[in-house]
Amino acid sequence: MTTVNTATAAAEARVTAATVRTWCRRGAVAATKAAGRWAIDTASLARRIAIGARRHTRKAPSMTEAPLTLTSKTTSVTGHIGVIGPADVLEAAFRAGTAVTLSGKFAGERVHLGHTRQIYDDGIILQTIGLDRTLGNSCGRTGVHAIYLVNFERLDEAPRLAALIARVEARRTARAWAAEQRAADEENRYLNAPEA
Incomplete structure (x- = not known):
């Protein structure tokens, strides 16, 4: 079993010596204490460094996986949903046509950006808009x-x-049909009311 001291372990793991001592006390690495100094097993230290590396790579989001949340209250298109996030990330995803990963209530779900609408000019034109507004x-x-x-x-x-x-x-749709039915019933009552 080859061992290293806390200073060497800290340099290898890119953490402070205090962190390495905490790992030793808590049993996160195999270590023995003799004459007030820790002797840390190199194989155990390598496993601990690998665990930290895996955690670090999970936390690092890709360009299209920044913390993005949904909103329906602040969009200019009535009844539509927008994604709030870093402007440069959303613009790049919209231009490339790639999906973005949501966080919050719909964490992990991936959506594409862009709303296609009809514009009436000399004819019917389909326009796809991405940016709703800058915050x-x-x-x-x-x-x-x-x-x-x-x-x-x-x-x-x-x-x-x-x-x-x-x-x-x-x-x-159900509310719209109910409103239509109420209007039809009201019109029917008015038209079929007995004359006074």
Whole structure:
């Protein structure tokens, strides 16, 4: 069994000597204490460093996996959902046509950005817009943030979000039909009321 001291272990693990001593006391690494000094097993230290490396790589988000959340209250398109996040990340994903990974309530679900709408000019033109608006450095977030609209036609990687949107649309349609029925009933009462 080859061993190293705390200073050497700290340099190898890129942590402080105090952290290495804590690992020794808690049994995170195989170590023995003699004459007030720790002798740390190199194989055990290597395993501990590998654990830390795996944790570190999990925490590092890719370009399209920044902390992104959904909003429906601040979009300019009524009834549409937007993604709030770093403006540069969302712009790059929109331009490349790649999906972004959401955090928050829909963590892990991936959505594409862009809302296609019809514009009437000399004919019918389909326009896809991504950027809804820029938020700047607001809301206590660091860096410039923006809202990009979600593409409702491409929700195959976001089943929970797709189900939520389907439920909302069903409720909206039911309310519209109920309003139509009330209007028809009111008109029927008015037209069929006995004359006085």
